[in-house]
Amino acid sequence: MTPELALAARAGLPDPLRVLIKEFPRDAWQDHPQYSQLIAFWLDRHLMFRRLLTHLNDDLEAILDARSDTDTYKRGLARYGGMLINQLHGHHQIEDTQYFPVMAQLDTPVARGFDLLDSDHHAMDGLLAGLTDAANGVLKADAAGLRDALGGLHGVLDGFGTMLNRHLVDEEELVVPVLLKYAPAQFR
Template structure:
């Protein structure tokens, strides 16, 4: 199994050993969940919602169900929120949270390296997203532009979702185990 973001379908088993003691379906039952863990998952949910909204909007324009001018405004706002949110989120993870978690769980070093590599891969995908969004906003045929933009979103959304799920499986158990705040 490849560990590259565009190839993997889950984290390697040795990186999710904490999930045995902190299974995903019981995270919200842990008293410490309402702090950092809930905040982290809320941020990730926000990114998922933005991606889903951008994809659905593009589909609606392509299908003639949404006014192109309305779509352009939503794409500008939602696209900016997604790009700036992901960049800021990854910066604070790489600079602060991941080093602290690595000190608490050094056996997961390879997992944090993998997440860092994901961040670099996502930087390239974000560049492609911005290029695609700008092209869609400037295209004379909004329906064709929306269809092309929708096609560009699919691989980006798949890889972003893979990264978010893997990151959650690695770090939420660390947060809960060590009662990080």
């Protein structure tokens, strides 16, 4: 993976990997005859990740602004943070072992895009570990150390959110057009 294609460095998919998104623009996906339950489910999973991240950020803002109590905040952080982390790990594992290998064979010109997405998943593993550590720091913090732990989590969530969104957008713009174009039987 070249440095400019790393998740933290890129602003989107490189032009050679955007061929299918030009053929199948996002605003026409749901009206396409090959739009399937799998595509809808997969996009819903991405929406769930975005909503969980928004929930974590909103809860963090509420505790920082003293609009929430510590016990309630910590319970929500454990629940929703754990859900985001665990669900992302499982989602990435299924994509890397089941979906991406098949999709890469369907369209050779964009096959390297699936290597890029797999590389993103490895980068996300480190980001998820950092999020876990920051969240655990908050959960273990006593009253004296809570504010610092919350500040650390705030910074981690900001960076994590940026990388997660970049990855989800790029993944959607590669995967959905491949599924619309080829409609493989095993993915219907």
